[in-house]
Amino acid sequence: MSVKRKDLFVSIVGEENVKDSQAQLLAYSYDATANFQSKPDLVISPRDTEEIAGIVKICASEQIPIISRGSGTNLAAGTVPNQGGLIVLFNNMDEILELDMENLTITVQPGVITQNICDFVEDNGLFYPPDPSSMKISTIGGNVSENSGGLRGLKYGVTKDYVKAMTVVLPDGEILKLGGKLAKDVAGYDLMSLFVGSEGTLGIITEITLKLIPLPISKKTGIAYFNSLEDAAETVSAIIADKIIPVTLEFMDKGTIGAVEDFMKIGLPLDAEAMLLMEQDGNEEQVASDIQQMIRIAEQNGATSTAIASSNEEAEILKTGRRAALSALARKRPTTILEDATVPRSEIAKMVKAIQQIAVKYDVQISTFGHAGDGNLHPTCLTDVRDEEEMLRVEQALAEIFHIAIELGGTITGEHGVGEMKAPYLEWKLGTSGINVMKGIKQSIDPQNIMNPGKMFAKETKMRLVINNG
C-alpha cells in the first residue's frame, strides 16, 4: 500500500495499530481453511466504532476492500483477502461493556472470546448457550457474523437466537444501531437478522448485546455404542419422538472412534460402528429421569454398550472421545478439511452411509462425527494439499456430499458459512432467484463491493452433479 494511503490510516489508529511487514501480511494471508491464501495490503487494529467509521470512509473513497477478522477460525476461507485490501482486527475491542441483571443481557465488543463471555456470565449465575467447539479461541464478532452453532444447539438454538442488539458500521462509514434490550420489537424489516450470518459482507459489527438465560442447576452425561449406523440414527429419532430434547446428542462413526482410540488410548470399542454421546441439563429430577430414559431408548434400539456418568469427573471422561475427534483425525494426514453438510435428523443414517460410499468411490479418507440431534454432520477429509491429483478427487467427493445433502432435504453448510470456499455451491441450495435476492441486498447496502469481496457470491456456480452410484 502506498505511503500516502497508509498514513491516512495511521492518522486514525496510530502507528502501533498498523501492521504491514511482509511477515505480518503473510500471517494474515490465511485462516483455518486449507488451501486458500492471499496477502492483504495492511492490517489494522482500531479501538472503537468511530475509528472504524473513519477507516471505512477512507476505504469507500479509495475503493479498498475491507476484511473483518476475528480469530480467523472460520472454515470457509471467509477472512482470506483474495483481492488484497485491509484486514480489520478486533484485538483492541475485546471488552465486556455491561452485564444487565434486570434485562438479562450482556453487551460486548466484537473481539471478546466466546468462552470468556460464557465464564463471565456463569460466575453471575447466568447462561450464554451457543458453544461452537472453537469457543476458546473464536470471537463473538466472528460467531455473530457466521451465526455459529454448537453442541448445545439442539435444545438452545444458535447464535442468532441470542442477539438482541448491535452496532454496525455500514460500507459508507455511517453508524447503524439495531435492536435493543427488548423482548419484542417488530418495527420494520428484521435488519439485525440480516447482519447475523452476513460474514462481513454487509458491514462491520462493532458492538453486540446478547440475551442470557438462567444457568441450569444440574447436568448428566451418558454414552451408547452401536453395531450399526441405523441403530444409532433410530435412537436419535426415538429420543426426540419420546419428547426429550437433550442439550447434546453427538455422534461419531467407526473411523472417528478408531482415530480417537489410536490417539487417546481410552478403551473405546473398535468394533463399534457408531457412538452417541448424550447430555441433559435442567433441574436434578428431570435430568436424572431424561438421561435414564435416553439410555433405555438406546438399549431398545440395539445399543451394544451404554454408560451414565455418576460424577463430573466421569462425565469428563465420557466426553473426552468426542472432544478429541478432530485432533485425533487431524493427526492422520498433513491436511484436514472439516465439512458440515447438514440433513434433517431423520436422514442421518442415509447421509453417513452415502459419505462412506463416496469416500470409497473417490478413494479418499473421510470420517464423520457431528451434532446428530441437529442432523449437522462433520465429514472430515484427511488429505494432503501438495498432492494435486488427490485434491481433485477430494473436491469431487465433497461436491457429491453437498449434492446428496441437498437431495436429502439438507444444506451445504449447517454452521461454518459460505465464505469463498462454498460460494460456488450456494446456488445449489438457494436457486437462481435466491442468489438474485441476495445480490440485490448486497448491491443496495454495499454498491462498491468493498466489504469482504469475493465471498458468498461465486464468479461461477459449480455444475450440479449427475450422480450414478450404480
Ligand SMILES: Cc1cc2nc3c(=O)[nH]c(=O)nc-3n(C[C@H](O)[C@H](O)[C@H](O)COP(=O)(O)OP(=O)(O)OC[C@H]3O[C@@H](n4cnc5c(N)ncnc54)[C@H](O)[C@@H]3O)c2cc1C
Ligand atoms: C477446530 C474448529 C472447530 C470449530 N467448531 C465450530 C462449531 O462447533 N460451530 C461453528 O459454528 N463453527 C465452528 N468452527 C468455525 C469457526 O470457529 C466459527 O465460524 C467462528 O464463529 C469464527 O469466529 P472467528 O472469531 O474465528 O471469526 P473469523 O474466522 O475471523 O471470521 C469469520 C467471519 O466473520 C466475519 N467477521 C468477523 N468479525 C466480524 C465483525 N466484527 N464484523 C463483521 N464481520 C466479522 C469475517 O469477515 C468472516 O467472514 C470451528 C472452527 C475450528 C477451526
